[in-house]
Amino acid sequence: MEQKTLGRRIREERLKLNLTQEKLAEDVDLSMAYIGQIERGERSLTLDNLVAVANRLGVTVDYLLSDSITAKDDAEYLILRQLLNGRTKEERALAVNMVKLMFGYLDRGM
Incomplete structure (x- = not known):
């Protein structure tokens, strides 16, 4: 999975809601630094945290991951x-x- 793509999608959705990284972090009980690292593709999310972020942003996990999974099939x-x-x-x-x-x-x- 491409972390940068997932992070970019999270950032886009956060900005659509006019949320700061600080507010998103507070709402999902994570640190602001961690949210920043996720958005930059430097860190990955646990499934529980991914679900919490998706719920707060009002989108599905599938939507957040849709551009970050690359197919290597023939x-x-x-x-x-x-x-x-x-x-x-x-x-x-x-x-x-x-x-x-x-x-x-x-x-x-x-």
Whole structure:
């Protein structure tokens, strides 16, 4: 995870609310220095602190992390993920079973 990207997103959301680092730190029971280090990407947050910051900023943890997680997967894997995105659990299970069946035939040389 890219700490600088997460820190930048937190800073942007804090500024949208016209909060100082001091006020945010006070509201989530952290030190102002720690908030500054997070925003500069020098420190990471525990899950509990990330949730507290997200709640105070009125955003989801997913939103804060959305630009800070970098995919290192190959293109085919990303395409499969996109195809499965938004499908029901049953549809995803059916797709996985179809791929397993297809690979089973390929492995047997058929």
